[in-house]
Amino acid sequence: MNSAALFNTVTIFYMLSTLAFIGFMASRNNTAGLAGSVLAWVGFAIHTIATGLRWKESYDIGLGHAPLSNLYESVVFFAWSIVLIFGIIDAKYRYRIIGAFVMPFALLAMTWGQLYLPTDINPLMPALQSNWLLYHVLTCFLGYAAFAVACGVSIMYLIRAKVEENSTDSAGGLMSMFPPIKVLDDLNYKAIMIGFPLLTLGIITGAAWANYAWGTYWSWDPKETWSLIVWFIYAAFLHARFTKGWVGKRAAWLSIIGFVATVFCYLGVNLLLSGLHSYGGL
Amino acid sequence: MSTESRSTGDQAMQALASLRLTMFLLICLAVVSIIGTIIPQGQLPPEYLASIGGEQGNRFKLYSLLGFFDMYHSWWFVGLLTLLTLNLLACTLKRLPHVWKLATRPEVVLSSALEQAATCRTELAIAADTDQEQLIKSITAIVGRPIITRQENELHLFVQRRPWARLAVYVVHASVILIFIGAIIGNLFGFKGFVAIPEGGTVSSFTDRAGQERKLGFELRCDQFTVSFYGAPGGGPSQMPKEFKSILTLTENGKEVPGYKHARLIVNEPLSYKGITFYQSSYGKTGSHRFMVGTTALTVSSDETAHLPDGSSMHVIEAVQDVSPFRPGKTGAAAQLDIHPANGGAAVTLVSLANHPEENKREAARYGLPVITYLGGSERPYTGLQVNKDPGVWVVWTGCLLMCVGLYAAFFLPHQRFWFRYAHGRLVIAGHTAKGQAGFRTPFDALVERLKTSLNKEETK
Numbered sequence: 048m049n050s051a052a053l054f055n056t057v058t059i060f061y062m063l064s065t066l067a068f069i070g071f072m073a074s075r076n077n078t079a080g081l082a083g084s085v086l087a088w089v090g091f092a093i094h095t096i097a098t099g100l101r102w103k104e105s106y107d108i109g110l111g112h113a114p115l116s117n118l119y120e121s122v123v124f125f126a127w128s129i130v131l132i133f134g135i136i137d138a139k140y141r142y143r144i145i146g147a148f149v150m151p152f153a154l155l156a157m158t159w160g161q162l163y164l165p166t167d168i169n170p171l172m173p174a175l176q177s178n179w180l181l182y183h184v185l186t187c188f189l190g191y192a193a194f195a196v197a198c199g200v201s202i203m204y205l206i207r208a209k210v211e212e213n214s215t216d217s218a219g220g221l222m223s224m225f226p227p228i229k230v231l232d233d234l235n236y237k238a239i240m241i242g243f244p245l246l247t248l249g250i251i252t253g254a255a256w257a258n259y260a261w262g263t264y265w266s267w268d269p270k271e272t273w274s275l276i277v278w279f280i281y282a283a284f285l286h287a288r289f290t291k292g293w294v295g296k297r298a299a300w301l302s303i304i305g306f307v308a309t310v311f312c313y314l315g316v317n318l319l320l321s322g323l324h325s326y327g328g329l
Numbered sequence: 330m331s332t333e334s335r336s337t338g339d340q341a342m343q344a345l346a347s348l349r350l351t352m353f354l355l356i357c358l359a360v361v362s363i364i365g366t367i368i369p370q371g372q373l374p375p376e377y378l379a380s381i382g383g384e385q386g387n388r389f390k391l392y393s394l395l396g397f398f399d400m401y402h403s404w405w406f407v408g409l410l411t412l413l414t415l416n417l418l419a420c421t422l423k424r425l426p427h428v429w430k431l432a433t434r435p436e437v438v439l440s441s442a443l444e445q446a447a448t449c450r451t452e453l454a455i456a457a458d459t460d461q462e463q464l465i466k467s468i469t470a471i472v473g474r475p476i477i478t479r480q481e482n483e484l485h486l487f488v489q490r491r492p493w494a495r496l497a498v499y500v501v502h503a504s505v506i507l508i509f510i511g512a513i514i515g516n517l518f519g520f521k522g523f524v525a526i527p528e529g530g531t532v533s534s535f536t537d538r539a540g541q542e543r544k545l546g547f548e549l550r551c552d553q554f555t556v557s558f559y560g561a562p563g564g565g566p567s568q569m570p571k572e573f574k575s576i577l578t579l580t581e582n583g584k585e586v587p588g589y590k591h592a593r594l595i596v597n598e599p600l601s602y603k604g605i606t607f608y609q610s611s612y613g614k615t616g617s618h619r620f621m622v623g624t625t626a627l628t629v630s631s632d633e634t635a636h637l638p639d640g641s642s643m644h645v646i647e648a649v650q651d652v653s654p655f656r657p658g659k660t661g662a663a664a665q666l667d668i669h670p671a672n673g674g675a676a677v678t679l680v681s682l683a684n685h686p687e688e689n690k691r692e693a694a695r696y697g698l699p700v701i702t703y704l705g706g707s708e709r710p711y712t713g714l715q716v717n718k719d720p721g722v723w724v725v726w727t728g729c730l731l732m733c734v735g736l737y738a739a740f741f742l743p744h745q746r747f748w749f750r751y752a753h754g755r756l757v758i759a760g761h762t763a764k765g766q767a768g769f770r771t772p773f774d775a776l777v778e779r780l781k782t783s784l785n786k787e788e789t790k
Contacts, residue, residue: 170559170569173596173609233767244736251729260597262521262608262717264725265512267401269366279359283352290348308359320366 050104051166053097054123058157060090061126065154068147075224080143087137087150091130098127105168112171115184118317119164124184125313126156128192132241136196140234142226148199179256187249187274191309193242194281197235198306201299204231208296232295235302236288243281250274270324273312280305346419354413361409365400368392414509417502425499432495432744437476437487439748439759447748447759448766449773455756455784464751467783471776472747486749494742495763500735507728514721521719526551527615527711531580535716545716546603548583552576552591554612554712572596573609575712594714608715616708618645618664620681623699631708639699640671648706652682660684664703670696740764747776 067083070076101114114120133149136142160166171180207225226234253271258264265271284301287293293301317324344350396403436443444450455464461484468475468486475486522543524535531550534542553576561567573596579589586602594600600607613632620627622637629635634644644667649655652663661684668677679692681703693700744763749756758777762769 170571173570173573176572177597240740244733244740247736248733251733254729255726258722259599260608261610262599262606262715262719264722267365267370272362272366272401276359276362279355279362283355283359286348286351286355290352292349293352316366 050097050101053093053100054157054166055161057090057094057097057126058154058161060086060093061130061150061154061157064090064146065150068144068150072144072147072221072224075221080146083146083150084137084143087130087146087153088134091127091134094123094127094130098124101168108168110168110170112175113181113184114168115180116171116175117165117169119160119166121184121188121313122156122160122164125188125191126153126160128188129153129156129195132189132192132196132238136234136238140226140230142230142234144224144226145196145200145203145234148203149196152195152199174260177256177260179252179259183249183252183256186245186252190242190245190249191313193238193245194277194302194306194309197238197242197302200231200235200238201302204228204235204299205296205303207231208299232298235299239281239284239302239305243278243285246274246278246281250278268324269316269320270312273308273316277305277308277312280308342419342423345415346423348420350416351413351420354409354416358409358413361400361406364397368397368400370399370401410509414506417505421499421502428495428499432492435476435487435489435492435746437748438478438480438485439487439750439757443748443761444757444759447761448769449760451758451773451777453756453758453777453781453784455754459754459784461751464756464784467780468749471779471783475749482752484749484751486751488747488749490745491742492744494738494744497735497738497742500731501739504728504730504732504735507731508725511721511724511726511728514724515719516721519717519719519721522716523610523713524549524716525611525613525615525711525713526575526577528552528554528709530711535714545605547579547581547586549607550578550580551712552578554710556612573612573712575609575714577607594712604718604720606717608717609712610715611713613711613713614708615711616706618648618706618708619704620664621700621702621704637668637671637699637701641698642669643667643701646678648703648708650705650707662703662705664706666701668696668698670698672697745769 064083064086067079067086071079071083098114101120105112105114115124129149130153133146133153136145203225207222207228210220210222211228225231250271253274254264257266257271280301284298284305287298287301392398396405400406464484465475465477465486468488473488473490475488478485478487520537520543522535522537524532526532526549528551531548532545533548534544537543553574555572555574556570557572557574558566559569559571575594577589577592577594577600579586579592579602589600589602592600594607594609596609599609616631618629618631620629623639625638627635627637629643629645631645631648634642636642646665646667648662648664650662652659652661656663659682661682663680663682665678665680668679670677674697677696677698679696679701680688681692681701682688683703683705686700686702689700689702692698743765746761748759751757758780760769760773760776
């Protein structure tokens with residue numbers, strides 16, 4: 048068994064999990080919801096094994112580096128992180144329906160990686176030969192994943208808020224499966240509470256590494272600047288809680304915009320702009 | 330000071346300390362920062378600047394006026410950052426005294442207002458003859474050492490955990506300012522520059538970003554520069570570089586510095602001496618090449634673009650003194666050239682050979698250029714080093730560390746307070762947590778349960 052075949056299996060598990068969650072939403076059948084979670088967890092376990100295997104394979108061909116060094120590997124790790132953060136929230140708060148809004152992100156990432164990106168294991172260029180690679184990518188992507196979960200929860204928040212505005216019967220229909228609006232707001236905040244310190248660590252490890260490799264901890268490179276833009280948006284989100292007129296829907300929108308900026312920071316910068324951080328490109 | 334001006338001052342302070350201003354500044358910074366990621370920053374080639382000219386260069390003039398080509402150092406961007414700092418300081422001044430009081434001088438008696446505001450509250454009925462000292466002992470063992478107040482017939486106990494966590498958010502705010510201070514120190518007292526040292530060559534100065542020549546205070550010699558490549562799958566080297574390596578020797582007043590003889594410098598492993606750090610940043614070749622262009626003799630350096638008599642410009646991409654390994658059947662020196670023709674035509678890449686004039690003539694005819702003959706030259710590799718001194722960098726790292734610790738404490742370590750009021754066989758317990766209210770019930774109940782068990786045990790003794 049090689050890692051490539053395992054990653055394909057993972058993609059199928061995430062697809063089945065997503066379908067089960069959508070079925071759960073449509074049918075309100077708890078078995079479907081449980082199936083969604085179990086499929087996600089099994090997929091995650093295989094994903095972890097496949098990542099370890101790819102790491103080992105890189106040693107077998109004499110290159111020997113963590114599978115976090117190009118666009119394909121980062122997309123796959125992004126999906127892994129999303130499922131991990133979703134799993135933690137699922138285990139802790141037991142609002143299974145969130146899976147229907149979060150697993151699609153993981154599925155999308157895996158599908159794109161498996162179908163459209165070159166999957167070769169490449170040697171590391173001199174600038175990437177550093178232990179900082181591991182710490183930097185780990186912290187950044189766990190942070191991004193927390194923001195993906197927050198984005199999914201925010202979408203649920205906006206849907207529920209909209210439905211509640213239009214009808215007096217707040218607990219009826221599909222909405223009865225959604226967590227209460229206060230809980231969604233709280234989960235959004237909790238996910239960003241995980242994501243923000245991780246993003247901060249990601250930026251700091253990136254700066255420390257840049258200082259070590261190039262002698263400048265900050266050079267306003269597009270990647271750096273976009274990570275700071277994301278940081279500003281979530282810093283605003285964290286302050287919105289205490290600011291009159293910013294609580295509720297506006298905060299949910301900030302969380303969604305924050306994730307859009309995150310995706311741009313991750314992919315847009317590498318695919319559309321030029322700069323120092325070119326290893327993540329196609 | 331008149332009342333009116335004081336109220337204006339108060340209003341200004343009020344506005345400066347408002348969270349709405351914080352929101353505005355953070356969102357504003359996020360939006361304007363995008364500009365510099367789309368418009369290239371720093372020293373730009375004139376061709377690019379001409380391309381954005383717009384009508385009569387108006388767009389270019391507007392961008393320059395607004396500092397868009399160096400926007401992160403423009404007056405308005407720095408102004409926004411300054412305003413954010415002032416906002417931070419004003420917020421701290423406004424709120425810190427209250428929070429400080431909350432942490433250092435807590436309310437130790439459970440008032441009815443506190444009881445209502447508490448996250449969790451419960452009541453235990455315990456034997457009226459329970460020894461108060463025993464009650465205090467149990468609470469000390471299970472919750473922590475209490476502050477004891479006796480009021481009329483009531484016994485009040487107060488225990489708090491992590492009151493300092495209230496200050497964590499101010500630690501985060503201070504860390505932002507510390508990072509700014511570190512950056513300013515680096516800008517004022519540090520420098521960044523570049524130096525190229527040919528193999529075998531020695532330098533004692535470098536060029537900083539402003540183009541000024543600066544003394545190092547010691548000498549740096551490049552003993553060797555090498556590039557190694559990864560192996561290709563089919564054997565032999567691939568195009569993928571594995572390592573750029575300079576071997577350097579440092580001397581001071583002509584004497585070798587111990588530990589810096591044949592020191593290795595590679596990417597990701599900088600070399601520091603006396604506060605100055607060197608980073609492997611680029612490499613190339615230096616030397617000169619002799620050409621005959623038509624009937625004119627011309628000498629061109631490896632890194633220079635030369636102008637030919639007919640107005641074309643020429644640049645040496647690569648040169649070898651013996652071409653035979655690359656072009657079987659040919660001998661002598663050869664140079665690969667990049668030429669921008671005078672007539673504005675497309676750039677041309679051609680090879681000029683020292684021993685084969687007929688080929689040179691053919692190339693000249695093909696592109697409508699004068700006949701260019703490479704006569705030979707000499708070159709050697711050079712290593713390009715980033716030179717850096719930043720006395721503020723440790724302040725920045727301290728700020729980063731404080732920010733991480735502060736964020737962790739601010740998000741995950743809540744300040745918890747517990748009040749106990751005992752009178753006439755009734756024990757009222759109130760618990761309050763500064764965050765994580767939803768998850769507080771379980772530990773609170775567990776704590777009450779342990780207290781109950783402990784008190785019952787004492788009773789049965």
